[in-house]
Amino acid sequence: MASTRTPRSGQLDAALGERIRRRRRELGLSQSALGGKLGITFQQVQKYENGTNRVSATMLVKLADALAMPVTDLLHEADPAAAAAAPDSQAAQLVAAFGRIRSPELRSAVLTLIAGLAAR
Template sequence: MTHPVDVHVGKRIRQRRWLAGMTQQQLAEQVGIKFQQIQKYETGANRVSASRLWDIADALQVPVSFFFEGLSAREEAEAEAERIAVPGNLLNDKEALDLVRSYYAIPENQRRRLFELARVLSDVA
Protein backbone atom coordinates (compact mmCIF):
# COMPACT_ATOMS: atom_id res chain seq x y z
CA MET A 1 0.00 0.00 0.00
CA THR A 2 1.27 3.46 -0.88
CA HIS A 3 1.93 6.03 1.81
CA PRO A 4 -0.02 9.32 1.49
CA VAL A 5 3.21 11.34 1.67
CA ASP A 6 4.69 9.38 -1.25
CA VAL A 7 1.53 10.01 -3.27
CA HIS A 8 1.59 13.73 -2.42
CA VAL A 9 5.28 14.09 -3.35
CA GLY A 10 4.65 12.21 -6.60
CA LYS A 11 1.76 14.50 -7.50
CA ARG A 12 3.90 17.55 -6.83
CA ILE A 13 6.65 16.13 -9.08
CA ARG A 14 4.09 15.62 -11.86
CA GLN A 15 2.58 19.08 -11.40
CA ARG A 16 5.92 20.83 -11.53
CA ARG A 17 7.07 18.74 -14.49
CA TRP A 18 3.91 19.67 -16.43
CA LEU A 19 4.24 23.34 -15.53
CA ALA A 20 7.84 23.25 -16.71
CA GLY A 21 6.68 21.69 -20.00
CA MET A 22 8.92 18.68 -19.45
CA THR A 23 8.23 15.06 -20.38
CA GLN A 24 8.93 12.14 -18.08
CA GLN A 25 11.73 11.15 -20.44
CA GLN A 26 13.36 14.59 -20.27
CA LEU A 27 13.20 14.66 -16.49
CA ALA A 28 14.55 11.12 -16.26
CA GLU A 29 17.50 12.01 -18.52
CA GLN A 30 18.38 15.05 -16.40
CA VAL A 31 18.23 12.98 -13.23
CA GLY A 32 20.03 9.98 -14.74
CA ILE A 33 17.31 7.35 -14.41
CA LYS A 34 14.76 5.58 -16.65
CA PHE A 35 11.45 7.31 -17.37
CA GLN A 36 9.60 4.33 -15.89
CA GLN A 37 11.06 5.28 -12.52
CA ILE A 38 9.65 8.79 -12.88
CA GLN A 39 6.25 7.19 -13.61
CA LYS A 40 6.50 5.17 -10.40
CA TYR A 41 7.51 8.23 -8.38
CA GLU A 42 4.62 10.27 -9.79
CA THR A 43 2.03 7.65 -8.84
CA GLY A 44 3.54 7.11 -5.40
CA ALA A 45 4.20 3.46 -6.23
CA ASN A 46 7.90 3.99 -5.41
CA ARG A 47 9.29 6.24 -2.71
CA VAL A 48 11.73 8.94 -3.72
CA SER A 49 14.97 8.86 -1.77
CA ALA A 50 16.29 12.11 -0.34
CA SER A 51 19.18 12.29 -2.79
CA ARG A 52 16.92 11.53 -5.77
CA LEU A 53 14.42 14.16 -4.61
CA TRP A 54 17.31 16.62 -4.42
CA ASP A 55 18.24 15.82 -8.05
CA ILE A 56 14.61 16.10 -9.19
CA ALA A 57 14.23 19.46 -7.42
CA ASP A 58 17.39 20.68 -9.14
CA ALA A 59 16.16 19.52 -12.56
CA LEU A 60 12.76 21.15 -12.01
CA GLN A 61 14.34 24.30 -10.55
CA VAL A 62 12.43 24.28 -7.26
CA PRO A 63 13.53 23.87 -3.62
CA VAL A 64 13.07 20.39 -2.13
CA SER A 65 10.44 21.85 0.20
CA PHE A 66 8.21 22.47 -2.84
CA PHE A 67 7.29 18.78 -2.92
CA PHE A 68 5.97 18.89 0.65
CA GLU A 69 3.99 22.12 0.37
CA GLY A 70 0.34 21.73 1.22
CA LEU A 71 0.81 18.37 2.89
CA SER A 72 -0.27 19.34 6.40
CA ALA A 73 -3.15 21.51 5.20
CA ARG A 74 -4.52 19.02 2.67
CA GLU A 75 -7.90 18.55 4.38
CA GLU A 76 -8.35 22.29 4.76
CA ALA A 77 -7.53 22.84 1.07
CA GLU A 78 -9.97 20.14 -0.02
CA ALA A 79 -12.73 21.73 2.05
CA GLU A 80 -11.96 25.13 0.53
CA ALA A 81 -11.97 23.65 -2.99
CA GLU A 82 -15.42 22.18 -2.35
CA ARG A 83 -16.64 25.49 -0.97
CA ILE A 84 -15.67 27.36 -4.14
CA ALA A 85 -16.77 24.49 -6.44
CA VAL A 86 -13.30 23.74 -7.82
CA PRO A 87 -12.54 20.06 -8.42
CA GLY A 88 -10.11 18.72 -5.83
CA ASN A 89 -7.99 17.13 -8.54
CA LEU A 90 -7.66 20.32 -10.60
CA LEU A 91 -3.86 20.30 -10.39
CA ASN A 92 -3.83 16.68 -11.55
CA ASP A 93 -5.58 17.69 -14.77
CA LYS A 94 -3.10 18.14 -17.61
CA GLU A 95 -5.43 20.50 -19.46
CA ALA A 96 -5.73 22.74 -16.39
CA LEU A 97 -1.95 22.80 -15.95
CA ASP A 98 -1.48 23.61 -19.64
CA LEU A 99 -3.93 26.48 -19.19
CA VAL A 100 -1.98 27.77 -16.17
CA ARG A 101 1.33 27.49 -18.05
CA SER A 102 -0.15 29.40 -21.02
CA TYR A 103 -1.65 32.01 -18.69
CA TYR A 104 1.71 32.76 -17.10
CA ALA A 105 3.35 33.02 -20.53
CA ILE A 106 1.17 36.09 -21.24
CA PRO A 107 2.77 39.46 -20.42
CA GLU A 108 1.72 40.66 -16.97
CA ASN A 109 -0.40 43.66 -18.01
CA GLN A 110 -2.37 41.55 -20.50
CA ARG A 111 -2.60 38.71 -17.97
CA ARG A 112 -4.29 41.02 -15.45
CA ARG A 113 -6.84 42.07 -18.06
CA LEU A 114 -7.50 38.44 -19.00
CA PHE A 115 -7.96 37.59 -15.33
CA GLU A 116 -10.50 40.38 -14.88
CA LEU A 117 -12.37 39.18 -17.99
CA ALA A 118 -12.46 35.63 -16.63
CA ARG A 119 -13.70 36.91 -13.27
CA VAL A 120 -16.53 38.87 -14.94
CA LEU A 121 -17.49 35.90 -17.11
CA SER A 122 -17.55 33.53 -14.15
CA ASP A 123 -19.80 35.94 -12.20
CA VAL A 124 -22.26 35.98 -15.10
CA ALA A 125 -22.40 32.19 -15.47
Template sequence: MMPHKLQTKTPNAIDVHVGSRIRLQRTLKGMSQTTLAEGLGITFQQVQKYEKGTNRVGSSRLQAIANILVVPAAWFFEDGPVSPPTSQGPESGAGSEITEFLNSVEGLSLNRAFVAIQDDKVRRKVVDLVKTLAREASA
Protein backbone atom coordinates (compact mmCIF):
# COMPACT_ATOMS: atom_id res chain seq x y z
CA MET A 1 0.00 0.00 0.00
CA MET A 2 1.35 3.43 -0.91
CA PRO A 3 1.46 6.15 1.74
CA HIS A 4 -1.03 9.00 1.29
CA LYS A 5 0.51 12.27 0.28
CA LEU A 6 -1.29 15.51 0.79
CA GLN A 7 -1.54 17.10 -2.59
CA THR A 8 -2.24 20.78 -2.74
CA LYS A 9 -3.68 21.69 -6.08
CA THR A 10 -2.21 24.87 -7.49
CA PRO A 11 -4.69 26.98 -9.43
CA ASN A 12 -4.25 27.11 -13.17
CA ALA A 13 -2.72 30.41 -14.34
CA ILE A 14 -5.67 31.10 -16.66
CA ASP A 15 -8.16 30.52 -13.83
CA VAL A 16 -6.22 32.95 -11.63
CA HIS A 17 -6.15 35.53 -14.44
CA VAL A 18 -9.87 35.20 -15.19
CA GLY A 19 -10.60 35.47 -11.47
CA SER A 20 -8.51 38.62 -11.12
CA ARG A 21 -10.33 40.15 -14.09
CA ILE A 22 -13.70 39.30 -12.49
CA ARG A 23 -12.55 41.02 -9.29
CA LEU A 24 -11.21 44.00 -11.24
CA GLN A 25 -14.43 44.56 -13.16
CA ARG A 26 -16.59 43.99 -10.08
CA THR A 27 -14.63 46.56 -8.05
CA LEU A 28 -14.58 49.04 -10.93
CA LYS A 29 -18.37 48.80 -10.97
CA GLY A 30 -18.44 49.34 -7.18
CA MET A 31 -20.19 45.99 -6.75
CA SER A 32 -19.76 43.76 -3.69
CA GLN A 33 -19.08 40.04 -3.89
CA THR A 34 -22.47 39.50 -2.26
CA THR A 35 -24.29 41.48 -4.95
CA LEU A 36 -22.54 39.56 -7.73
CA ALA A 37 -23.24 36.28 -5.94
CA GLU A 38 -26.94 37.12 -5.58
CA GLY A 39 -27.14 37.90 -9.29
CA LEU A 40 -25.64 34.49 -10.01
CA GLY A 41 -27.65 32.59 -7.40
CA ILE A 42 -24.54 31.45 -5.51
CA THR A 43 -22.78 32.35 -2.25
CA PHE A 44 -20.26 35.17 -1.93
CA GLN A 45 -17.74 32.50 -0.84
CA GLN A 46 -18.08 30.93 -4.28
CA VAL A 47 -17.39 34.33 -5.88
CA GLN A 48 -14.28 34.59 -3.65
CA LYS A 49 -13.08 31.21 -4.90
CA TYR A 50 -13.63 32.28 -8.51
CA GLU A 51 -11.75 35.54 -7.95
CA LYS A 52 -8.78 33.75 -6.37
CA GLY A 53 -8.72 31.16 -9.15
CA THR A 54 -9.26 28.39 -6.60
CA ASN A 55 -12.39 27.25 -8.46
CA ARG A 56 -12.66 27.27 -12.22
CA VAL A 57 -15.50 29.28 -13.73
CA GLY A 58 -17.60 27.31 -16.19
CA SER A 59 -18.45 28.88 -19.54
CA SER A 60 -22.15 29.45 -18.81
CA ARG A 61 -21.31 30.95 -15.41
CA LEU A 62 -18.65 33.19 -16.98
CA GLN A 63 -21.20 34.41 -19.52
CA ALA A 64 -23.62 35.19 -16.66
CA ILE A 65 -20.86 37.11 -14.84
CA ALA A 66 -20.08 39.00 -18.06
CA ASN A 67 -23.76 39.93 -18.43
CA ILE A 68 -24.00 41.19 -14.85
CA LEU A 69 -20.75 43.17 -15.15
CA VAL A 70 -21.68 44.37 -18.67
CA VAL A 71 -18.52 43.24 -20.46
CA PRO A 72 -17.99 40.66 -23.20
CA ALA A 73 -16.92 37.24 -21.88
CA ALA A 74 -13.69 37.50 -23.90
CA TRP A 75 -12.67 40.52 -21.76
CA PHE A 76 -11.83 38.17 -18.89
CA PHE A 77 -9.12 36.51 -21.00
CA GLU A 78 -7.46 39.68 -22.34
CA ASP A 79 -3.76 40.00 -21.51
CA GLY A 80 -3.86 36.58 -19.87
CA PRO A 81 -1.34 33.76 -19.96
CA VAL A 82 -1.08 31.92 -23.25
CA SER A 83 -0.37 28.27 -23.78
CA PRO A 84 2.07 27.34 -25.21
CA PRO A 85 4.21 30.40 -24.43
CA THR A 86 4.69 32.70 -27.38
CA SER A 87 6.61 35.87 -27.94
CA GLN A 88 4.22 38.80 -27.83
CA GLY A 89 6.70 41.61 -28.27
CA PRO A 90 7.63 44.41 -25.87
CA GLU A 91 4.06 45.08 -24.69
CA SER A 92 3.41 41.55 -23.34
CA GLY A 93 3.63 42.51 -19.64
CA ALA A 94 1.65 45.73 -19.83
CA GLY A 95 -1.78 44.15 -19.34
CA SER A 96 -0.83 42.38 -16.12
CA GLU A 97 0.70 45.57 -14.72
CA ILE A 98 -2.52 47.46 -15.41
CA THR A 99 -4.63 44.72 -13.86
CA GLU A 100 -2.37 44.63 -10.80
CA PHE A 101 -2.53 48.43 -10.49
CA LEU A 102 -6.32 48.56 -10.80
CA ASN A 103 -6.66 45.73 -8.28
CA SER A 104 -4.80 47.83 -5.69
CA VAL A 105 -6.69 50.16 -3.36
CA GLU A 106 -4.67 53.15 -4.60
CA GLY A 107 -5.10 52.27 -8.27
CA LEU A 108 -8.83 51.83 -7.96
CA SER A 109 -9.18 55.06 -5.99
CA LEU A 110 -7.00 57.00 -8.45
CA ASN A 111 -8.91 55.58 -11.41
CA ARG A 112 -12.31 56.52 -9.97
CA ALA A 113 -11.14 60.04 -9.11
CA PHE A 114 -9.52 60.52 -12.53
CA VAL A 115 -12.62 59.38 -14.42
CA ALA A 116 -14.68 61.88 -12.41
CA ILE A 117 -12.63 64.78 -13.83
CA GLN A 118 -14.71 66.17 -16.71
CA ASP A 119 -12.24 68.73 -18.12
CA ASP A 120 -9.75 67.21 -20.61
CA LYS A 121 -7.17 69.91 -19.87
CA VAL A 122 -7.27 69.12 -16.16
CA ARG A 123 -6.89 65.41 -16.92
CA ARG A 124 -3.78 66.11 -19.03
CA LYS A 125 -2.34 68.23 -16.20
CA VAL A 126 -2.92 65.38 -13.74
CA VAL A 127 -1.11 62.97 -16.09
CA ASP A 128 1.78 65.46 -16.47
CA LEU A 129 1.95 65.84 -12.67
CA VAL A 130 2.10 62.07 -12.14
CA LYS A 131 4.81 61.70 -14.81
CA THR A 132 6.86 64.48 -13.14
CA LEU A 133 6.47 62.85 -9.72
CA ALA A 134 7.52 59.48 -11.16
CA ARG A 135 10.65 61.00 -12.73
CA GLU A 136 11.59 62.71 -9.45
CA ALA A 137 11.05 59.48 -7.51
CA SER A 138 13.34 57.52 -9.82
CA ALA A 139 16.08 60.18 -9.90
Protein backbone atom coordinates (compact mmCIF):
# COMPACT_ATOMS: atom_id res chain seq x y z
CA MET A 1 0.00 0.00 0.00
CA ALA A 2 2.95 2.34 0.56
CA SER A 3 3.69 2.32 -3.17
CA THR A 4 0.37 4.03 -3.95
CA ARG A 5 0.99 6.94 -1.61
CA THR A 6 2.24 10.25 -2.95
CA PRO A 7 5.87 10.72 -1.94
CA ARG A 8 6.50 13.52 0.55
CA SER A 9 9.06 15.11 -1.73
CA GLY A 10 9.45 15.17 -5.45
CA GLN A 11 11.82 16.13 -8.21
CA LEU A 12 11.23 19.85 -7.66
CA ASP A 13 12.06 19.53 -3.95
CA ALA A 14 15.27 17.69 -4.79
CA ALA A 15 16.25 20.28 -7.42
CA LEU A 16 15.61 23.14 -4.98
CA GLY A 17 17.65 21.31 -2.35
CA GLU A 18 20.53 20.89 -4.77
CA ARG A 19 20.50 24.63 -5.53
CA ILE A 20 20.54 25.42 -1.81
CA ARG A 21 23.50 23.06 -1.34
CA ARG A 22 25.38 24.49 -4.30
CA ARG A 23 24.94 28.08 -3.13
CA ARG A 24 25.84 27.22 0.47
CA ARG A 25 29.07 25.65 -0.75
CA GLU A 26 29.80 28.64 -3.03
CA LEU A 27 29.64 30.81 0.07
CA GLY A 28 31.84 28.41 2.05
CA LEU A 29 29.17 27.77 4.67
CA SER A 30 28.75 24.52 6.56
CA GLN A 31 25.28 23.11 7.12
CA SER A 32 25.65 24.12 10.78
CA ALA A 33 26.57 27.70 9.85
CA LEU A 34 23.60 28.02 7.50
CA GLY A 35 21.35 26.45 10.12
CA GLY A 36 22.60 28.99 12.65
CA LYS A 37 21.67 31.85 10.33
CA LEU A 38 18.21 30.35 9.89
CA GLY A 39 17.62 29.30 13.49
CA ILE A 40 17.37 25.62 12.58
CA THR A 41 19.58 22.56 13.05
CA PHE A 42 22.10 21.31 10.52
CA GLN A 43 19.92 18.19 10.24
CA GLN A 44 17.05 20.32 8.96
CA VAL A 45 19.35 22.01 6.43
CA GLN A 46 20.46 18.54 5.36
CA LYS A 47 16.83 17.46 4.88
CA TYR A 48 16.13 20.53 2.74
CA GLU A 49 19.24 19.90 0.64
CA ASN A 50 18.36 16.24 0.14
CA GLY A 51 14.79 17.12 -0.81
CA THR A 52 13.51 15.02 2.10
CA ASN A 53 11.61 17.95 3.61
CA ARG A 54 9.82 20.61 1.64
CA VAL A 55 10.83 24.23 2.08
CA SER A 56 7.98 26.48 3.23
CA ALA A 57 7.46 29.90 1.69
CA THR A 58 8.69 31.59 4.87
CA MET A 59 11.81 29.42 5.00
CA LEU A 60 12.42 30.03 1.29
CA VAL A 61 12.59 33.78 1.97
CA LYS A 62 14.91 33.20 4.95
CA LEU A 63 17.12 30.88 2.87
CA ALA A 64 17.38 33.39 0.03
CA ASP A 65 18.41 36.08 2.51
CA ALA A 66 20.96 33.81 4.24
CA LEU A 67 22.36 32.74 0.87
CA ALA A 68 22.46 36.35 -0.38
CA MET A 69 20.39 35.72 -3.47
CA PRO A 70 16.88 36.57 -4.67
CA VAL A 71 14.11 34.04 -4.02
CA THR A 72 13.44 34.00 -7.75
CA ASP A 73 16.96 32.71 -8.42
CA LEU A 74 16.45 29.84 -5.99
CA LEU A 75 13.12 28.97 -7.56
CA HIS A 76 14.14 29.49 -11.16
CA GLU A 77 16.99 27.05 -10.94
CA ALA A 78 14.85 24.60 -9.02
CA ASP A 79 13.30 23.61 -12.35
CA PRO A 80 16.08 21.77 -14.23
CA ALA A 81 14.04 21.77 -17.45
CA ALA A 82 13.79 25.56 -17.35
CA ALA A 83 17.54 25.95 -16.97
CA ALA A 84 18.23 23.58 -19.86
CA ALA A 85 15.62 25.22 -22.08
CA ALA A 86 16.77 28.77 -21.36
CA PRO A 87 20.34 29.36 -22.55
CA ASP A 88 19.89 33.10 -21.89
CA SER A 89 19.32 32.25 -18.25
CA GLN A 90 22.50 30.20 -18.18
CA ALA A 91 24.40 33.07 -19.78
CA ALA A 92 23.06 35.44 -17.14
CA GLN A 93 24.15 33.02 -14.43
CA LEU A 94 27.60 32.80 -15.97
CA VAL A 95 27.92 36.58 -16.15
CA ALA A 96 26.74 36.96 -12.54
CA ALA A 97 29.18 34.33 -11.29
CA PHE A 98 32.00 35.86 -13.32
CA GLY A 99 31.24 39.25 -11.79
CA ARG A 100 31.80 37.80 -8.31
CA ILE A 101 35.36 36.74 -9.15
CA ARG A 102 37.61 39.41 -7.63
CA SER A 103 41.01 38.18 -8.78
CA PRO A 104 42.08 39.52 -12.21
CA GLU A 105 44.21 36.40 -12.69
CA LEU A 106 41.26 34.08 -12.06
CA ARG A 107 39.02 36.12 -14.33
CA SER A 108 41.60 35.83 -17.10
CA ALA A 109 41.89 32.07 -16.52
CA VAL A 110 38.11 31.66 -16.71
CA LEU A 111 37.98 33.61 -19.97
CA THR A 112 40.75 31.46 -21.43
CA LEU A 113 38.93 28.29 -20.35
CA ILE A 114 35.61 29.39 -21.84
CA ALA A 115 37.21 30.52 -25.09
CA GLY A 116 38.97 27.17 -25.38
CA LEU A 117 35.79 25.22 -24.75
CA ALA A 118 33.80 27.36 -27.20
CA ALA A 119 36.38 26.67 -29.93
CA ARG A 120 35.76 22.93 -29.72
